[in-house]
Amino acid sequence: SYTSRRDSEAAESFTVELHVISDEYHQKHFGPMQALIEYISVMVTAVNLRFQSMLGLHIRFKLVGITRSYNDAFAALIVGVLDTWQTLEGLVKYAKEGHISGTYDVLYLLSGRELASIRSNGNVDKNVAGLAYVGQVCTIHAVAEGEDVARSYAGVHTMAHELAHTLGATHDPKDSSNCSWYHGFLMSYEDRGANKYRLSDCSQDEIRKVFRSLKITCIQETATITFSTKNNGTLPGQKVTADKFCELI
Known part of the structure; x- marks a missing residue:
């Protein structure tokens, strides 16, 4: 939503309309559609917390569509795992062909499969959790994907990281700046405690620029449907106990 003039000094607001695909191996762990809706709604609530510290621009993801996939026509498989780049291209093609209903700014795939990339030497690298095109929000390439263990919310961090990519954030630099990769902000793979729940100043600058x-x-906002549930505001820790999380993972 556009809540202030571009030339205003007041903080602006961008409600990013999000459509989520739950693939065959993810959605099969949910019974009624409402259970899947509530699960993804809680994930998006948790993702939004990672963007609350943004300065000068208020970012909020709004769930406007869910596709429950039964055949994964967009998927590209290699030795039983998802080829990240080929599947990302498959999602672009899938959307172009009109398989996704409604309007949205970003399309995100929640996959119950393991993701992998083929390296230049031909090796299959399974140390991949997600992938996205950078800064492509509201274009045909506004697609991203990430692993998730169904019902565990384990994919929340990957979802936030990949959606930040779609908004324009690149990985944090491996230098000694206040944005350094080694400080462990959202756009790093390092774990430095609470920093992983927020964006570095550099990431914020990149998102504001886009x-x-x-x-x-x-x-x-153009979507006519918003998925809201009785669990609005609920976070993953309120839905899954530590013991249950360990059991699922």
Whole structure:
């Protein structure tokens, strides 16, 4: 939503309309559709917390669509795992062909499969949790994907990281700056405690820069459906005990 003039000093707001695909290996762990809706809604609530510290621009992801996939026509498999790059391209093609209903700013795949990349030497690297095109929000390439163990919420961090990519954030630099990779912010793979729940100053700058280039048609909310549930505001820790999490993982 566009809540203030571009030339205003007041903080602006961008509600990013999100459509989520739950793939065959993810959605099969949920019974009624409402259970899947509530699960993904809680994930998005948790993702939004990672963006609350943004300065000068309020970012909020709003769940406007869910596709429960039964055949994963977009998926590219290699030795039983998802080929990240080929599947990302498959998602672009899948969306172009009109398989996703409604309007959205970003399309995100929650996969119950393991993700992997083929390296230049031909090796299959399974040390991959997600992938996204950088800064492509509101374009045909506004797609991202990430692993998730169904019902565990384990994929929340990956989802937040990949969605930040779609908004324009790159990985934090491996230097000695206040944005350093080694400080363990959201756009790093390092774990330095609470920093992983927020964006570095550099990531925030990159997202604000992309936002300033967006068309008003992207910033305006256009979806006619919003998935809201009785669990609005509920976080993963309130839904899954530590013992249950360990059992699922």
